[in-house]
Amino acid sequence: MLNPRWRGIGLAAVLLAAIAFAAGVALEIAGVRAVPDVPIRETVWTAARFVAIAGLLAIVFARERTEDEFIDRLRLESFRATLLVVALAIAANEVVYFFADRRTLDGAGVVLLQLSLYAVVFHAQRVRAGLQA
Amino acid sequence: MKNSLKVERARLGLTQAGLAEAVGVSRQSINAIEKGRYVPSTVLALKLARVLRVRVEDLFALEPGDGTVDVAQVDAAEESSR
Numbered sequence: 001m002l003n004p005r006w007r008g009i010g011l012a013a014v015l016l017a018a019i020a021f022a023a024g025v026a027l028e029i030a031g032v033r034a035v036p037d038v039p040i041r042e043t044v045w046t047a048a049r050f051v052a053i054a055g056l057l058a059i060v061f062a063r064e065r066t067e068d069e070f071i072d073r074l075r076l077e078s079f080r081a082t083l084l085v086v087a088l089a090i091a092a093n094e095v096v097y098f099f100a101d102r103r104t105l106d107g108a109g110v111v112l113l114q115l116s117l118y119a120v121v122f123h124a125q126r127v128r129a130g131l132q133a
Numbered sequence: 134m135k136n137s138l139k140v141e142r143a144r145l146g147l148t149q150a151g152l153a154e155a156v157g158v159s160r161q162s163i164n165a166i167e168k169g170r171y172v173p174s175t176v177l178a179l180k181l182a183r184v185l186r187v188r189v190e191d192l193f194a195l196e197p198g199d200g201t202v203d204v205a206q207v208d209a210a211e212e213s214s215r
Contacts, residue, residue: 066153069174070162129170130161 001063010062013055014116017048024048049108056115060122064131074129078122086114136193139167141185156180 024044032040064071093105105113142152142163149167153160156177165171166181173181182189195202 064159066157066159066162068158068162069177070158070165070171073171129165131159 002058002061004062004065006058007062010055010058014052017052017055020044020048049112053112053115056119059119060115074125075122078118078125081121082114082118085117086110089113134172134193134199135196138192141187141192145185155184
């Protein structure tokens with residue numbers, strides 16, 4: 001487990017990735033292209049999502065001030081809820097692939113979805129339990 | 134499961150933070166146990182009982198909603214094994 005301050009660093013990385021992605025979308029709307037025939041949004045997103053994954057990993061693996069069995073329980077509940085949603089998302093992705101021959105969720109997308117959902121659910125659990133954000 | 138953690142803690146004049154520090158958990162864990170939102174492990178229950186100088190059974194008790202305990206069945210099995 002990482003030092004609690006990594007939660008802040010991770011959040012900063014996620015925000016940076018989100019801003020980069022938004023900037024990529026704005027540049028695409030403006031008609032800017034990084035590589036001929038490749039939308040700049042995709043170029044930026046490819047880099048930004050790895051920054052986002054790194055940031056989310058830092059958030060997820062940052063330890064609490066006091067680690068105990070109650071926190072372990074909150075983690076487990078958060079992970080269980082998240083896993084169910086991600087499994088449904090993967091199933092839906094496969095259905096779309098079957099009918100439309102198009103996948104919207106790749107490997108990195110699954111990891112990103114899992115981590116971001118877990119971070120949100122666990123944060124909600126912490127707030128509900130009165131743990132400081 | 135109901136518990137008398139709050140009563141026993143107050144009896145000794147301990148705060149949630151003080152009790153939490155004594156047993157090595159967060160204050161929020163003590164709060165969650167007192168409010169019945171979390172049932173502690175046996176180890177933590179034993180630690181709490183030791184710090185509060187009571188028996189575990191004095192701290193935690195089963196409620197009707199916790200399911201039935203068929204003691205008669207155990208008694209019958211014990212009887213037949215004799």
